[in-house]
Amino acid sequence: xxxxxxxxxxxxxxxxxxxxxxxxxxxxDTTYYLFWYKQPPSGELVFLxxxxxxxxxxxxxxxxxxxxxxxxxxxxxxxTASQVVDSAVYFCALVNRDDKIIFGKxxxxxxxx
Amino acid sequence: xxxxxxxxxxxIIEKRQSVAFWCNPISGHATLYWxxxxxxxxxxxxxxxxxxxxxxxxxxxxxxxxxxxLKGVDSTxxxxxxxxxDSAVYLCASSLEGRYYGYTFGSGTRLTVV
Numbered sequence: 001x002x003x004x005x006x007x008x009x010x011x012x013x014x015x016x017x018x019x020x021x022x023x024x025x026x027x028x029d030t031t032y033y034l035f036w037y038k039q040p041p042s043g044e045l046v047f048l049x050x051x052x053x054x055x056x057x058x059x060x061x062x063x064x065x066x067x068x069x070x071x072x073x074x075x076x077x078x079x080t081a082s083q084v085v086d087s088a089v090y091f092c093a094l095v096n097r098d099d100k101i102i103f104g105k106x107x108x109x110x111x112x113x
Numbered sequence: 114x115x116x117x118x119x120x121x122x123x124x125i126i127e128k129r130q131s132v133a134f135w136c137n138p139i140s141g142h143a144t145l146y147w148x149x150x151x152x153x154x155x156x157x158x159x160x161x162x163x164x165x166x167x168x169x170x171x172x173x174x175x176x177x178x179x180x181x182x183l184k185g186v187d188s189t190x191x192x193x194x195x196x197x198x199d200s201a202v203y204l205c206a207s208s209l210e211g212r213y214y215g216y217t218f219g220s221g222t223r224l225t226v227v
Contacts, residue, residue: 006155033212035216043202043220043221043223045206047215047216050215091156095211095212098161098168098169099210099211099212100158100161100168100169101146101156101158101206101211101216102158103148103155103156103157105154106154106155
């Protein structure tokens with residue numbers, strides 16, 4: 001079975017704090033892909049990052065960074081020096097070889113001014 | 114490049130009525146998806162097409178939901194009859210080997226069943 005678990009339903013932090021969103025996945029496939037999407041109040045899904053199962057290198061993009069650990073089946077997302085514009089729902093997703101996308105339930109992030 | 118187009122943007126119907134949603138994917142994208150996103154939850158896959166064939170419709174409630182993708186391009190999703198629990202945003206997405214090149218999502222259709 002394939003599954004994505006985002007245990008944090010809702011997080012609130014004060015602006016400029018760092019925040020980490022957790023993502024744990026389950027799959028029997030050896031080849032798979034992991035994604036993070038942002039869904040602002042307007043509703044569209046905005047692509048943030050893609051990782052394949054063979055690339056465990058962490059990635060940093062501006063204030064965003066991702067930590068992929070196959071040993072714990074986790075793909076966590078950290079926002080450094082958070083800003084009010086980061087307020088949104090964030091989804092982690094798992095994709096298999098058939099391009100089937102399985103989303104987690106999302107984490108609603110509130111950045112308080 | 115034009116995005117994934119969906120219509121209507123909003124729809125309000127009474128329970129037991131029928132409704133149809135339309136999706137026009139990005140030109141050349143072979144794979145098309147319909148997702149249901151209930152308020153406060155993650156998108157749930159309803160059906161995945163590869164060209165005009167169905168790859169996965171295991172979570173499509175086939176007693177009331179139907180979908181087609183004629184000529185491997187546009188797609189329609191129909192609900193007949195609608196129930197209150199069908200109130201959700203219906204998202205369409207398309208891709209060309211999306212696991213490598215990504216997925217493009219439409220803005221969705223927000224359905225309210227009263």
